[in-house]
Amino acid sequence: MRRRHLRIALLALTAMAGSVLMASAPAGADPTHSTASAGSKRSHLEDREAVGLVRIQLTGADMLDKVVAAGFDLEHGVKRVPTGIEAEAVLTAEQVAELQSMGVRILGGDEGFAWNEQADGGIRTAAKQTVQPLNHEQTVRVVRADWFTTKGQGFLYVEARTTEGQQADPVVQMQLENDSGVGTSFGFARTMSRFVDSGQYMFHRNLFKLDKRPSQIRVTSSTGGVTTGKVSDWLENAPPPLTDNPGYKSNFVDGYKTPQQLYGRAEEIARQYPDIAQIIYLPNQTNGYQRKAQATIGGTGESAVVVSSAAWGHEGGNDITVEFVDRAGANLPLSVEVTGKAIRVLLAKDASGALASTAAEVAAALETRSAGLIDRAHPYRTNAGTGIVAPSAPVALTDFLDQKRAGAPAGEVPRGPATIPVLRIGKHRDGTKPGVLIQAQDHAREWVPATTSLEAAERLVHNYKTDRETKKIVEDTDVFFILSNNPDGANYSFYNFASQRKNLTNHCPDENADPGRRDSWGVDLNRNYRVASGHDGYSGGSSVCTSGTYQGPEKLSEPEAKNIIWLVEKYRNIKFMMSVHSNGGQLFWQPGAYIADGRITTPRPPLGDEAFYWQSAGRILSQVKAYRETVVTPENVGGSSDVLYSSAGNVREDLYYTYGIYAFGWEVGGSVYNPATGNWQGGSFQPPWEGDPNLVSGHSETMEYANGIMEMFRVAADWGKDKKDPKSTLVPGGGKHRGPVDVRFETNEPATIYYTTDGSRPTLKSPRYEATDFREPGQVFHVTETTTFNWFSVDAAGNIERNYDPTKKDKRNNYRTATIKIVKK
Ligand SMILES: [Zn+2]
Numbered sequence: 001m002r003r004r005h006l007r008i009a010l011l012a013l014t015a016m017a018g019s020v021l022m023a024s025a026p027a028g029a030d031p032t033h034s035t036a037s038a039g040s041k042r043s044h045l046e047d048r049e050a051v052g053l054v055r056i057q058l059t060g061a062d063m064l065d066k067v068v069a070a071g072f073d074l075e076h077g078v079k080r081v082p083t084g085i086e087a088e089a090v091l092t093a094e095q096v097a098e099l100q101s102m103g104v105r106i107l108g109g110d111e112g113f114a115w116n117e118q119a120d121g122g123i124r125t126a127a128k129q130t131v132q133p134l135n136h137e138q139t140v141r142v143v144r145a146d147w148f149t150t151k152g153q154g155f156l157y158v159e160a161r162t163t164e165g166q167q168a169d170p171v172v173q174m175q176l177e178n179d180s181g182v183g184t185s186f187g188f189a190r191t192m193s194r195f196v197d198s199g200q201y202m203f204h205r206n207l208f209k210l211d212k213r214p215s216q217i218r219v220t221s222s223t224g225g226v227t228t229g230k231v232s233d234w235l236e237n238a239p240p241p242l243t244d245n246p247g248y249k250s251n252f253v254d255g256y257k258t259p260q261q262l263y264g265r266a267e268e269i270a271r272q273y274p275d276i277a278q279i280i281y282l283p284n285q286t287n288g289y290q291r292k293a294q295a296t297i298g299g300t301g302e303s304a305v306v307v308s309s310a311a312w313g314h315e316g317g318n319d320i321t322v323e324f325v326d327r328a329g330a331n332l333p334l335s336v337e338v339t340g341k342a343i344r345v346l347l348a349k350d351a352s353g354a355l356a357s358t359a360a361e362v363a364a365a366l367e368t369r370s371a372g373l374i375d376r377a378h379p380y381r382t383n384a385g386t387g388i389v390a391p392s393a394p395v396a397l398t399d400f401l402d403q404k405r406a407g408a409p410a411g412e413v414p415r416g417p418a419t420i421p422v423l424r425i426g427k428h429r430d431g432t433k434p435g436v437l438i439q440a441q442d443h444a445r446e447w448v449p450a451t452t453s454l455e456a457a458e459r460l461v462h463n464y465k466t467d468r469e470t471k472k473i474v475e476d477t478d479v480f481f482i483l484s485n486n487p488d489g490a491n492y493s494f495y496n497f498a499s500q501r502k503n504l505t506n507h508c509p510d511e512n513a514d515p516g517r518r519d520s521w522g523v524d525l526n527r528n529y530r531v532a533s534g535h536d537g538y539s540g541g542s543s544v545c546t547s548g549t550y551q552g553p554e555k556l557s558e559p560e561a562k563n564i565i566w567l568v569e570k571y572r573n574i575k576f577m578m579s580v581h582s583n584g585g586q587l588f589w590q591p592g593a594y595i596a597d598g599r600i601t602t603p604r605p606p607l608g609d610e611a612f613y614w615q616s617a618g619r620i621l622s623q624v625k626a627y628r629e630t631v632v633t634p635e636n637v638g639g640s641s642d643v644l645y646s647s648a649g650n651v652r653e654d655l656y657y658t659y660g661i662y663a664f665g666w667e668v669g670g671s672v673y674n675p676a677t678g679n680w681q682g683g684s685f686q687p688p689w690e691g692d693p694n695l696v697s698g699h700s701e702t703m704e705y706a707n708g709i710m711e712m713f714r715v716a717a718d719w720g721k722d723k724k725d726p727k728s729t730l731v732p733g734g735g736k737h738r739g740p741v742d743v744r745f746e747t748n749e750p751a752t753i754y755y756t757t758d759g760s761r762p763t764l765k766s767p768r769y770e771a772t773d774f775r776e777p778g779q780v781f782h783v784t785e786t787t788t789f790n791w792f793s794v795d796a797a798g799n800i801e802r803n804y805d806p807t808k809k810d811k812r813n814n815y816r817t818a819t820i821k822i823v824k825k
Pocket of ligand 1: 442443446581582
């Protein structure tokens with residue numbers, strides 16, 4: 001199959017496909033560290049292992065789990081394909097080999113899945129079915145059929161489900177056809193792709209180019225089911241963006257920003273606009289942009305000793321030297337001399353005058369006899385330290401933090417713990433307006449989420465006085481921006497290692513605590529929360545300290561995660577949250593995690609919440625599209641574990657299930673359709689700021705996704721003003737029917753229905769009206785006996801239909817009721 005999702009970094013390097021590719025260094029970030037301080041000697045063991053960006057293919061979520069659990073960094077750029085999952089990984093050569101031994105395929109530059117753009121004739125055998133309206137007895141349902149256009153090209157995306165989808169032998173085949181507009185006939189038969197995740201059948205799907213918008217599709221299964229469905233518009237006919245308003249100011253951010261720059265600007269905004277902005281300092285300082293000074297000395301393997309200073313590098317650790325001294329003579333004991341910050345280990349000699357101190361013995365002597373300068377010394381990795389240590393000239397310990405490299409952003413990087421400011425913007429910051437938390441850069445290397453959030457903040461304060469819509473946002477919402485929630489990691493990404501994802505906290509035991517592993521330490525902040533945690537068996541968080549998705553030693557172990565909980569508990573008006581990540585072009589909500597065995601997800605949001613999420617997503621993504629026609633496709637929107645993978649212990653699950661906050665996850669900067677080539681071009685973590693404005697560019701992504709954040713504020717403002725109760729109906733309504741009848745509920749806005757069929761009054765404990773299956777509309781009841789439905793609906797803002805009070809018995813009993821009378825023939 002032809003590959004359509006090309007990625008720029010790989011295109012340029014296809015000659016090296018299959019081998020390790022060096023990650024392209026972004027402007028101002030040198031992927032190699034500077035060498036140790038002059039005059040001292042350093043072992044190659046401390047060298048950063050060369051990493052490269054490699055595209056891989058996994059058979060599915062189960063393999064993804066194994067690979068993540070084994071410590072591989074596979075987040076983002078992950079794509080569901082019918083044959084499994086494709087991803088990009090930052091890997092060493094050794095890791096590439098390890099992955100291959102686990103069964104992972106390394107993809108070459110032109111390999112990978114692409115949807116077939118040509119109709120292939122479909123499944124043929126079952127094509128001549130008579131079309132019938134869908135009913136419960138049939139086996140095929142249309143889940144979604146979305147039409148969208150981008151840059152002059154139309155696309156159709158379809159999901160359909162068969163009740164026999166799980167069947168393995170033979171696997172059920174599904175065929176998709178479409179018409180070419182109202183009244184035209186079906187044609188262009190295609191075989192649909194079966195999507196299986198963690199052993200569970202999900203649905204069949206297809207995405208392809210079309211020049212003319214179809215009105216209907218027809219889906220046929222090889223087991224005989226057939227149904228038709230209407231095609232809906234996806235992000236078509238969006239209202240104009242705020243940036244079209246006369247005099248509206250935008251385009252404030254002029255490049256990538258370090259945490260210091262982001263926080264400095266946040267504080268400046270609060271000073272410049274005190275009537276609408278303020279700073280809240282989060283109470284838990286980070287563990288700090290700081291490291292212990294280290295060296296690996298005395299040889300390799302069994303003979304190597306890993307030494308770490310007691311003090312942080314910048315607080316004196318970097319001044320320490322360690323020398324292993326070979327003295328003349330025989331029968332000499334191991335001893336340690338300390339003069340100021342100079343440590344001399346006098347190695348033991350045996351009776352024949354040969355060196356006799358093992359690495360384990362030297363490590364123990366350093367820990368106990370270095371006058372407190374060294375508090376951690378141990379053999380290298382998994383070695384027991386049985387080798388005889390070789391003498392060494394004085395080695396200067398270093399924290400390896402490089403902060404003055406050529407091309408790096410100007411300014412000192414403050415060492416030590418950081419205090420994270422929250423920029424709060426709103427005219428009424430008294431808890432009466434719906435709060436929206438925008439949390440960017442949990443993952444250090446994701447630079448665009450930070451600039452996107454800053455751009456949205458700038459637009460609010462600059463347009464407040466002059467733009468009516470912006471004024472409404474500032475007056476009707478209470479916005480909390482965390483422009484970077486991982487300042488230590490972000491500084492490491494800017495000044496040391498561009499691909500850093502996690503924070504800088506080193507929780508590793510001795511075997512992974514040597515400085516050669518320093519780029520793999522840290523906690524994945526978006527795996528450190530309490531709900532659906534990896535500590536409770538959910539999939540997608542790792543207990544391996546060097547893993548890209550290391551979940552931390554316990555839930556909320558990290559100050560950055562504790563702060564978020566503190567914030568939403570203190571400001572209870574926060575009802576919306578966006579966790580902004582890159583890159584992928586995805587918009588997520590719950591469920592976002594599952595237990596792999598049986599694929600047990602966190603509870604699905606009630607139908608009203610699900611519909612509200614979809615409605616909000618449509619609004620937000622329409623505004624993204626308005627900037628330069630970037631379309632986040634419906635295949636990448638929804639419950640994140642449905643459309644991507646399970647993320648144990650992520651922040652969204654905690655905020656939604658613990659506090660009832662509508663918690664979105666966003667991967668900005670995803671694929672962009674390039675009409676010149678007819679291909680989709682994938683994104684990257686640190687694209688050139690001024691790249692091709694129509695393709696991958698930090699600037700364009702910042703501007704278009706800031707449009708989306710502004711729309712999220714309007715969603716919250718509308719939600720806060722929504723005092724109108726929802727209306728629901730039973731379709732068809734009550735009355736006489738000859739023979740069994742299929743009924744369902746409809747609502748005039750996103751709302752959840754609670755109902756009874758036993759004549760009792762409905763309460764919040766009554767059965768909830770559910771989707772037929774996930775990503776589908778509400779279920780259909782097949783009524784065969786006379787049945788009375790009693791029900792009420794609740795909208796996303798909590799308004800109850802007819803102001804019915806389901807919590808107490810009131811005489812009015814003004815819930816809705818309808819009786820379906822079945823008249824037997
Ligand atoms: Zn991320």
